[in-house]
Amino acid sequence: xxxxxxxxxxxxxxxxxxxxxxxxxxxxxxxxxxxxxxxxxxxxxxxxxxxxxxxxxxxxxxxxxxxxxxxxxxxxxxxxxxxxxxxxxxxxxxxxxxxxxxxxxxxxxxxxxxxxxxxxxx
Amino acid sequence: xxxxxxxxxxxxxxxxxxxxxxxxxxxxxxxxxxxxxxxxxxxxxxxxxxxxxxxxxxxxxxxxxxxxxxxxxxxxxxxxxxxxxxxxxxxxxxxxxxxxxxxxxxxxxxxxxxxxxxxxxxxxxxxxxxxxxxxxxxxxxxxxxxxxxxxxxxxxxxxxxxxxxxxxxxxxxxxxxxxxxxxxxxxxxxxxxxxxxxxxxxxxxxxxxxxxxxxxxxxxxxxxxxxxxxxxxxxxxxx
Numbered sequence: 001x002x003x004x005x006x007x008x009x010x011x012x013x014x015x016x017x018x019x020x021x022x023x024x025x026x027x028x029x030x031x032x033x034x035x036x037x038x039x040x041x042x043x044x045x046x047x048x049x050x051x052x053x054x055x056x057x058x059x060x061x062x063x064x065x066x067x068x069x070x071x072x073x074x075x076x077x078x079x080x081x082x083x084x085x086x087x088x089x090x091x092x093x094x095x096x097x098x099x100x101x102x103x104x105x106x107x108x109x110x111x112x113x114x115x116x117x118x119x120x121x122x
Numbered sequence: 123x124x125x126x127x128x129x130x131x132x133x134x135x136x137x138x139x140x141x142x143x144x145x146x147x148x149x150x151x152x153x154x155x156x157x158x159x160x161x162x163x164x165x166x167x168x169x170x171x172x173x174x175x176x177x178x179x180x181x182x183x184x185x186x187x188x189x190x191x192x193x194x195x196x197x198x199x200x201x202x203x204x205x206x207x208x209x210x211x212x213x214x215x216x217x218x219x220x221x222x223x224x225x226x227x228x229x230x231x232x233x234x235x236x237x238x239x240x241x242x243x244x245x246x247x248x249x250x251x252x253x254x255x256x257x258x259x260x261x262x263x264x265x266x267x268x269x270x271x272x273x274x275x276x277x278x279x280x281x282x283x284x285x286x287x288x289x290x291x292x293x294x295x296x297x298x299x300x301x302x303x304x305x306x307x308x309x310x311x312x313x314x315x316x317x318x319x320x321x322x323x324x325x326x327x328x329x330x331x332x333x334x335x336x337x338x339x340x341x342x343x344x345x346x347x348x349x350x351x352x353x354x355x356x357x358x359x360x361x
Contacts, residue, residue, distance in 0.1 A: 008201040015204070025349035027264035029203035030342050036207035041214055048212055058208035061201060062334070065324035066167050067148050068199045071140075071192035072263055073171040073285045077178060078185050079278055082252070089246030093256055094283060097239035098290045099298055101260055101317035105231025105340075106299045109309035112223030 004057035011036045134183075140191020147173040165289050167321065203262070203320065206338030209327065213335035220308060227309070228340055231316040232347045233355070235260045240359045251276050253360050257352045259283040260291075262319045265345045273356045284319065291318020292325035307332040315340025 015035055016028030024031060044050055076083070083090065133139050151170035158164035178188055189196070210217065217224070236257050243253045254275030258266040263284050270280035295314050304310065307326075311333030314322035319341050327334030 005201065008204045011204045011207075012200045025265075025268075026342075026345055027262070027268070029200040030262065030265070030345050032200075032204040033207045033210075033338065033342055036204055037210050040207060040211040044211070045214075050208060050211060055208060055212075058205040061198070061205045062209070062324070062327060065202055065320060065327070067144075067170075068195060068202055069167055069263075069285060069288070069321055070144055070148060070170050070174070071189060071196040072199075072281055073167065074174045074178070074188060074192065075185060075278055076171065076282045076285075077175045079276075079282055082276070082279060083282065086248050086252050089243045089248035090252065090256070090283070090286075092246050093239050093242040093248070094259065094286050094290060096242055097235050097256075098260070098287050098317050099294060100238045101231045101235030102291055102295050102298055102313045103302060104234040105227050105316040106304040106309045106313035107302060108230045109220075109223055109227035109312045110304045110306045112226060113220040113306065113308060114223075 001053055001057050004054045007054065008032075008036070008057070008061075011039075134187065137191035137194065140188045141194060142191070143174060143177065143188065144170075144192045144195055147177075163293065165293055167285070168289055171285075199263075199320075203341075206320075206323070206334075206341065209331050209335040210338045211335075213332055216308060216332060217335070217339060224312065224336075224339065225343070227312055228316050228343050229347060231313065232260065232344050233351065235317055236348065236352050236355055237359065240356070244360070250274075250360060252279065254356055255279040256283055257356050257360075258348055259287040260317050260319065261345045261348045262341055265349055269349055269352050273353050285321065288318045288321025291322035295322055296326065296329075308336045311336030312340045316344045319344075 011032035012029050015030070015032030018024065019026055019028045019031045040050060147170045148166065150173060151166040154169050155164045155166045178185065239256045239259055240253050243256050254273050255270045257273065257275065258269035258280060261284070263281050266280045266284045267277040271277045291314060295318060296310060299310055299313060307330045311323070311326055311330070314326045314333065315337030323334060323337030323341060326337055
C-alpha cells in the first residue's frame with residue numbers, strides 16, 4: 001500500500017515538473033496520470049495483470065474520489081454575491097450545456113465505436 | 123467558560139478543525155444520501171458543501187482558515203487523479219479497440235459543452251466575467267481555473283461552476299443517456315468524463331470499472347482539447 005502510494009505521488013511529482021518545465025497546458029496530476037498509464041501499458045501490455053497492491057490502493061483512493069472535491073467546493077462561500085446576482089443564467093447555462101455535452105459525447109461514441117468485443121476486465 | 127474559549131482559540135489556529143469539519147460533514151452527507159435513497163437528486167458532495175458553508179458562515183470562520191485544514195483532503199485529489207491510470211490500464215484492450223471513436227466523441231462533446239454554455243449565459247444576460255468563467259466548466263478544476271484566468275474570467279467562480287457541472291453530469295448522465303438509447307458503458311464513461319470531469323467519473327466508476335476507465339481517459343484528453351480550444355472559442359463568441 002505504501003509502495004503504491006509512493007508510486008502515485010512520484011508520478012504526480014514528475015508530472016508537475018514536466019508540466020512546468022515544458023509549459024504544457026495540463027496540470028501536473030493529469031500529466032502524471034498519462035505517465036503512469038503509459039508506463040503500465042509498456043510493462044503489462046495485456047492490461048489486467050497489474051500487481052494487486054497497486055490495484056487495491058487505487059481502488060481505495062478512487063472509492064472516495066467525491067469527498068476530495070468538497071474542500072474546493074466550499075470556496076463557493078467566497079463567491080456568494082456574484083453567484084446570487086447571476087443565479088438564473090448560471091443554473092440555466094450549466095444545466096443545458098452539461099446535458100448537451102453528455103448527450104453529444106455519448107451518442108458520438110456509441111455511433112463510432114465498434115461493438116464491445118474485449119473480454120471483461122478482471 | 124473562559125477555559126472553553128481558550129480551547130476554541132487554540133483550535134482555530136490548528137488545521138485540525140477544517141479536517142474534522144470536512145470529514146464529519148461528509149459522514150453526515152453520506153447518511154442523508156442513504157436516507158434519501160432512491161431520490162435522484164441526493165448527491166453527497168453538494169450536501170456536504172452546504173453543511174460546511176452554513177457552519178462556517180454561522181461561526182464567522184473565513185474560508186482561508188477552514189482550508190488550512192481541508193487542504194490535506196484537497197491535496198489527495200492529485201494522487202487520486204494519477205490513480206485513474208489503473209482502471210484505464212485494466213481496460214487497455216477496450217481503449218485500443220475503440221481509439222478511433224474516442225477522439226471525435228470527446229472533441230464533439232467538448233465543443234458542444236463550451237459553446238452552449240457561453241451562448242446560453244449570454245442569452246440569459248450574464249456579465250462578461252461570468253460567461254468567460256463558464257467556458258471551461260467541463261474540465262478538471264486546476265485546468266479550468268487556469269483557462270478562466272487566461273481568458274479573463276474569474277478562477278474562483280470557475281471552480282464553483284466546475285463543481286456544479288460535475289454534480290449535474292453525475293446526476294443526469296446515466297438516465298439522460300438511457301433516454302436516447304446509449305447503454306454502452308464505454309460511451310457512458312466517456313460522456314461522464316468529458317462533460318463532468320472527475321466528479322461524474324467517480325459516480326459511474328462505482329457502477330462500472332469500464333465506464334470509470336473511459337471517464338479517466340476523457341478527463342485527460344478533454345483537459346488538453348479544452349485548454350487549446352476554449353481560448354479560441356471565447357474570442358469568437360464573447361466580445
